[in-house]
Amino acid sequence: NAGVMQNPRHLVRRRGQEARLRCSPVKGHSHVYWYRQLPEEGLKFMVYLQKENIIDESGMPKERFSAEFPKEGPSILRIQQVVRGDSAAYFCASSLTGLLNEQFFGPGTRLTVL
Amino acid sequence: DQQVKQNSPSLSVQEGRISILNCDYTNSMFDYFLWYKKYPAEGPTFLISISSIKDKNEDGRFTVFLNKSAKHLSLHIVPSQPGDSAVYFCAASGTKTGNQFYFGTGTSLTVIP
Numbered sequence: 068n069a070g071v072m073q074n075p076r077h078l079v080r081r082r083g084q085e086a087r088l089r090c091s092p093v094k095g096h097s098h099v100y101w102y103r104q105l106p107e108e109g110l111k112f113m114v115y116l117q118k119e120n121i122i123d124e125s126g127m128p129k130e131r132f133s134a135e136f137p138k139e140g141p142s143i144l145r146i147q148q149v150v151r152g153d154s155a156a157y158f159c160a161s162s163l164t165g166l167l168n169e170q171f172f173g174p175g176t177r178l179t180v181l
Numbered sequence: 182d183q184q185v186k187q188n189s190p191s192l193s194v195q196e197g198r199i200s201i202l203n204c205d206y207t208n209s210m211f212d213y214f215l216w217y218k219k220y221p222a223e224g225p226t227f228l229i230s231i232s233s234i235k236d237k238n239e240d241g242r243f244t245v246f247l248n249k250s251a252k253h254l255s256l257h258i259v260p261s262q263p264g265d266s267a268v269y270f271c272a273a274s275g276t277k278t279g280n281q282f283y284f285g286t287g288t289s290l291t292v293i294p
Contacts (some may be wrong), residue, residue, distance in 0.1 A: 071224070073224075100281070102284075104287055108286055109183075109185070109187075109270060109284035109285050109286040110282075111284065112280075115280045121277060122280060123280040123281070125279065125281075126281065158224050158225070160224075167289070170227075170282075172217075172225045172226065173224050173226030174223050175222075175223075175224055
């Protein structure tokens with residue numbers, strides 16, 4: 068049962084380093100969404116990608132954050148020059164059709180910035 | 182700007198009784214609502230949904246009620262079971278609000294055996 072896979076599950080970085088979070092969607096799914104959950108908050112949408120294209124990045128900070136979903140391989144959320152405020156759980160979800168009610172979530176990556 | 186709010190961070194209920202989780206929203210453009218359940222160290226899993234054309238949707242022990250005039254929805258679980266202990270998130274979306282869900286902050290439900 069190959070659901071959404073995320074790795075690493077836990078990532079520790081020092082301030083100023085780069086963080087790369089990977090998401091492998093359900094096989095056959097071409098729609099990927101990234102969410103961030105800060106402590107004591109709900110999940111907040113960051114970006115929606117569909118194979119090689121960014122469809123909506125309205126929730127992603129303008130600086131230091133980028134996302135890609137290449138033709139081959141997992142989707143990558145990249146955070147450059149991490150700061151303590153980036154510490155959060157990052158969840159990826161995938162969908163076959165792009166319909167919001169059919170998103171399957173991965174287990175998340177917990178990023179800790181020291 | 183928290184457009185979806187869950188004002189009760191936690192709830193404890195005896196096994197066999199009813200659990201009622203509440204959610205309020207502010208954006209009248211939302212027309213689709215979902216509840217997700219999340220266990221520790223796992224991602225959210227879809228539980229039940231309701232569109233704005235309905236005021237109730239039932240699936241086994243889970244029922245979601247929608248009151249559009251009050252911009253309020255609730256999830257009823259009856260009878261509650263220990264395995265229901267988890268964090269429950271409500272989420273909302275709209276055909277005119279973009280490609281995303283707006284999530285509440287979650288309610289941690291504990292069902293006491």
